[in-house]
Amino acid sequence: MSRRSQTSLLELFVVTAPGLAPLCAAEIRAHALLGSLLSPQVQSGGVAVRGDLSALYRANLHLRTASRVLVRLGEFHAENFTQLRTRAALLSWETYLQPGGAVDLRVTCHKSRLYHTGAVAERVAQAIGDRLRQPPALHKYDEESDEPGAQLVVVRLLHDTCTISIDASGTLLHRRGYRLATAKAPLRETLAAGLLLASGWEATGALPPPLLDPFCGSGTIPIEAAMLALQLAPGRNRHFAFMNWPGFDVATWQTLLDEADAHAQARRAQLRDALQIQASDRDAGAIEAAQANAQRAGVAEVIAFACHAVSAIEPPAAPGYVVTNPPYGQRVRGGADLRNLYAQLGKVLRQRCPGWHVTLLSSDRALLGQMGLRLDASLTFVNGGIDVMVASGVVQ
Numbered sequence: 001m002s003r004r005s006q007t008s009l010l011e012l013f014v015v016t017a018p019g020l021a022p023l024c025a026a027e028i029r030a031h032a033l034l035g036s037l038l039s040p041q042v043q044s045g046g047v048a049v050r051g052d053l054s055a056l057y058r059a060n061l062h063l064r065t066a067s068r069v070l071v072r073l074g075e076f077h078a079e080n081f082t083q084l085r086t087r088a089a090l091l092s093w094e095t096y097l098q099p100g101g102a103v104d105l106r107v108t109c110h111k112s113r114l115y116h117t118g119a120v121a122e123r124v125a126q127a128i129g130d131r132l133r134q135p136p137a138l139h140k141y142d143e144e145s146d147e148p149g150a151q152l153v154v155v156r157l158l159h160d161t162c163t164i165s166i167d168a169s170g171t172l173l174h175r176r177g178y179r180l181a182t183a184k185a186p187l188r189e190t191l192a193a194g195l196l197l198a199s200g201w202e203a204t205g206a207l208p209p210p211l212l213d214p215f216c217g218s219g220t221i222p223i224e225a226a227m228l229a230l231q232l233a234p235g236r237n238r239h240f241a242f243m244n245w246p247g248f249d250v251a252t253w254q255t256l257l258d259e260a261d262a263h264a265q266a267r268r269a270q271l272r273d274a275l276q277i278q279a280s281d282r283d284a285g286a287i288e289a290a291q292a293n294a295q296r297a298g299v300a301e302v303i304a305f306a307c308h309a310v311s312a313i314e315p316p317a318a319p320g321y322v323v324t325n326p327p328y329g330q331r332v333r334g335g336a337d338l339r340n341l342y343a344q345l346g347k348v349l350r351q352r353c354p355g356w357h358v359t360l361l362s363s364d365r366a367l368l369g370q371m372g373l374r375l376d377a378s379l380t381f382v383n384g385g386i387d388v389m390v391a392s393g394v395v396q
């Protein structure tokens with residue numbers, strides 16, 4: 001990659017799951033190391049930002065609520081296949097693709113003269129071949145696999161305008177690499193991070209308030225909480241698609257890793273033993289999985305894990321935050337009476353956590369009603385394909 005293209009600004013799009021885009025924009029604005037991601041704008045499906053190559057690397061390394069980061073390669077008018085092929089061949093594919101490399105073209109067409117997605121993909125593949133003098137190998141990209149198998153290229157036709165973007169992330173960003181052990185109905189790491197950000201827990205303050213997850217399962221919420229408070233970069237130990245690009249700048253990446261590590265070390269020294277994160281679950285296997293995951297994430301020593309039912313929680317005296325994802329029917333089945341469980345949770349919180357903030361992820365308004373707490377449920381996420389509410393309030 002030339003020096004000029006390294007320093008010029010790229011148009012980036014940070015893709016998020018439904019409900020997470022405003023939280024992601026807030027994350028970008030607040031993070032001490034993401035100042036080079038310029039003018040974040042919430043749009044449908046994510047956040048548009050501008051930044052240089054190191055900003056692109058930083059976005060992948062540090063963002064907790066993002067699913068992937070796309071770089072816009074180009075945008076042009078195309079109302080027939082000749083225009084599509086010739087104009088697509090003018091784009092600088094060589095920055096991102098190896099000649100003959102594996103590519104997956106994900107095409108969508110709306111309100112455009114070119115509407116056949118397969119034919120559009122074929123012409124874009126030919127354009128890549130024209131430009132690189134070798135046609136790409138078309139392969140399926142698997143976003144959940146640690147080895148996605150192909151570079152994802154996103155082609156969008158809307159009102160005869162063709163926008164082509166390159167995926168910089170590869171495996172989806174929720175896969176941080178620590179969660180190898182899972183219990184029932186694990187929450188995506190990006191959703192857990194979003195829940196924590198939505199809860200208002202002041203994770204980055206001088207002394208974060210106590211945090212409690214009494215239904216911690218495989219530990220996603222407390223682990224994300226600890227990583228957030230300790231400012232550990234979620235992408236520290238994984239591979240990204242941009243590392244395969246011909247223009248990958250290893251020296252810049254190493255500098256950014258060092259910067260991230262120095263930042264996290266300073267934060268750890270500042271917090272010392274002050275972090276109070278409690279995580280419990282009645283299932284011994286879940287606690288075992290959560291501890292192993294926390295170990296891999298490098299946060300095991302700052303989380304107090306315990307195996308017991310919600311009725312046995314012993315929260316610290318100082319008011320804090322309960323952030324949790326109790327069972328809610330569609331995803332966790334069993335003989336348990338969920339209405340009784342929610343009623344019991346409400347009772348336990350009123351008795352032992354007066355004045356605490358509570359934020360729960362649940363799909364069922366009637367179940368939340370059993371808690372007898374005044375909760376606001378205006379924010380929704382999608383978890384495992386179903387709409388789920390983020391319900392928040394203060395325990396009275």
Ligand SMILES: C[S@@+](CC[C@H](N)C(=O)[O-])C[C@H]1O[C@@H](n2cnc3c(N)ncnc32)[C@H](O)[C@@H]1O
Nearest residue numbers: 186187215216217218220282283309310325327
């Ligand atoms: C939806 S899962 C939580 C998933 C978790 N957030 C994760 O990412 O793995 C709900 C958890 O609540 C636990 N659970 C169910 N009833 C419980 C009770 N009465 N007391 C404590 N834990 C309970 C289950 O064992 C399960 O792990």
